[in-house]
Amino acid sequence: MKLLPRTASVLALLTAAACATTGGNDAERRFKADLTTLASDAYEGREAGTRGYDLAVDYVVAQFRQMGVEPAGEDGYLQDVPLRRAYRGAPGTALATFEGPDEDLTLTDREDFLLDAPSLSDPGAEDAIATAEGGVVFAGYGIDAPSLGIDSYAGIDAAGKVVLLLQGAPDGLPSEEAAHFQSTTTKIAAAAARGASAVLVLGSAAEETPEMRARMARYADMPANTFAGRDAGHEDVVTGHLSGSAAMRLFEAAGEDLDAAATPDEAGRIAAIDLGGTMTLRAEGRFENYTAPNVVGMIEGSDPELKGEYVVLSAHLDHVGIDDGEHAKGADVIHNGAMDNASGIATMLEAARRFTTDEERPRRSVLFVAVTAEEKGLLGSEYFASNPTVPQGAMVADVNLDMPILMHDFTDVIAFGAQHSTLQDIVAEAAEGMDVTLAPDPVPEMVLFVRSDHYSFVKEGVPSVFLFLGFSNGGEQSFRNFMSTHYHQVSDSPRLPIRYDVGARFAELNYRIAKAIANADERPEWNRGDFFGDLYAGDEAAVGAD
Structure with a gap:
């Protein structure tokens, strides 16, 4: 593959993304542009610490700037993570x-x-x-x-x-x-x-x-x-x-x-x-030793008393890169990571656009964090959650966006983590408003609650939720087919039958959840007696605590 210089490559890709699709509504077109750009071969699988990941960072930064999301990293939008x-x-x-x-x-x-x-x-x-x-x-x-x-x-x-x-x-x-x-x-x-x-x-x-x-x-x-x-x-x-x-x-x-x-x-x-x-x-x-940045943007809250509290929307930007094993000449070696996790980043970007186009800003501030090195052990989210670019203790909730498998029209979602805190009611109300039901975990043996970036925030005492598309209306078939055939394979690419209209709808649901948290009178609280709340936040952070 002939490689363009980094800056020229990003400019070319942003131009392509802006003109990528026709048909569908605006949200669907934007979602498709974001996903297909980040999951294109030009981004070389987005492995943390590589040129392809740096290109993905530049793309997210450019989108934040374009929509008016303020920088909230340590160096502009960036927070370097000292990986090893x-x-x-x-x-x-x-x-x-x-x-x-x-x-x-x-x-x-x-x-x-x-x-x-x-x-x-x-x-x-x-x-x-x-x-x-x-x-x-x-x-x-x-x-x-x-x-x-x-x-x-x-x-x-x-x-x-x-x-x-x-x-x-x-x-x-x-x-x-x-x-x-x-x-x-x-x-x-x-x-x-x-x-x-x-x-x-x-x-x-x-x-x-x-x-x-x-x-x-x-x-x-x-x-x-x-x-x-x-x-x-x-x-x-x-x-x-x-x-x-x-x-x-x-x-x-x-x-x-x-x-x-x-x-x-x-x-x-x-x-x-x-x-x-x-x-x-x-x-x-x-x-x-090497570094790879988290990308952090912010929409400042409007309430003088609450804007110092932050609702986090997180999604991992990295994937597993290029397969460097032995292959036949001409074989596809790029793990594009369309579902894992260009779909989550596209969801976060579309939710950010919804916030920036609202007539009224949210009462609390909202952070949009594209984290690095999830594929290497949740490293970027753990670093951010334990070294936040906002005051420690000011993050009131995390809404995590990881690998929505967008190949069926979802009618239910699994809200991992919501049952541990008052987020359960907020998520249920937002879902009901879109005719979506909450379903129990259909695969408890996979313990997904501890396997994605929201768990890094849980370990810092922050109530968190991670939505996964449910098994109704064809969801189980989509999930099992993806996990058995495409997960961490080169076939996880835009060539899959991706429902971009479903992606836009999923972004809307997560936006509504984040907005409800940001505008609530009280910050989310752990349920009294909850194991994870007691372990990481202590009794004083639970519902009904004196």
Whole structure:
């Protein structure tokens, strides 16, 4: 492909977008222009940190300027995110030994164990070494949840210890809470809060097939995606994975049996065990540092008392880029990301246009945030939510726009997250006004509540909602066909049978939700007793709190 200079390319693409479509109403034409432009080959799949992503940034900035949305980043519309690829050290450089009560072990790097590259907050750091030495404790699933009656650390002291944890979460938890607790990030944070020096998650000996070992070897050479400072609260904690067979040997060396230890009692509890002995760990890492910006625009509120509060509309701008594997000559290698997530950005831009053409400005201010690196682990939204360009605590709600699959005329939507707060009633009223019903989550096993950018705002205590098109009126067929055939494939392109009229209608619904939040007398509140509200915002932020 012949590449134009960045500025010339953007100007050409903006001109093409302005003349892209005929037919349909204005909103439908604008939606199609935005989506087909961002999902064109010229944007090269929009991977964060690439030229194609930079072109997408320029496009969104140009649209914000054109519609009169004010800059609200740190540098105009932009907020640079200090992204990082963290690579493990060369094979054999990591160390893991155990001096047990019954036996001493020296474990083999990348066969018995795999340590993560260390974390450092310095955005300019190029390498790091981390070490840990201490006694060894086993803490089941590593859950600290008094509200659910679970304390995996009961009876042991984890301070200064190497903590061994099971993968996953116990049976019987609600799907969203289970997804939260089975996250390795959650497990590490809980152990670090108790003073752990290291956390190793245990594999299963039954899964140690040759194919699994080959996948592990490939995984060991892949970088972890993060941003500098992401793990600032526990940078000194060594983390990694211990194979199931190595874990069994370690337990035996400590005079214990892993299978027995990991089996729940009649009450469903797994008892914590102090294994004694001393474990020594050493990890090395090297870093590739780069930046990719979030794009932040604002419409200032009109109410002198409320304009200092902000309703956020978020959508991720990035996708997965160009496939650099081996392909036949002339094969399509660009992942255009039409549904994922040019459709979400087009929704956000159209909602912004609706706000800018309203006769009256909203009472609260509205932020439009196109976030980077969602595909690398919700990094851009996590960075913005924890380092907002507005005062911390001033964001009252997030309305997230991610991958609406626009191939059927929707009659229902799933409002992920709304049930946790007073947003439920706001969303229901807006939907009813457009003859749309709210449906329960049809795929709870996918735990979508914790898999998109709104969850970054939830973790900062901000009530959030993420609308997904429902399964009625052909929605289930559209969803399952897209996920099985086009998700993260080169076929997710404007060649799909996209309903741009549906896209414009979806944008209208999200605009109405955001406008209702912005104009309400009171900011949204978490429901009293809600697990996520209590966890991240505290009781004082709940409905009915004194």
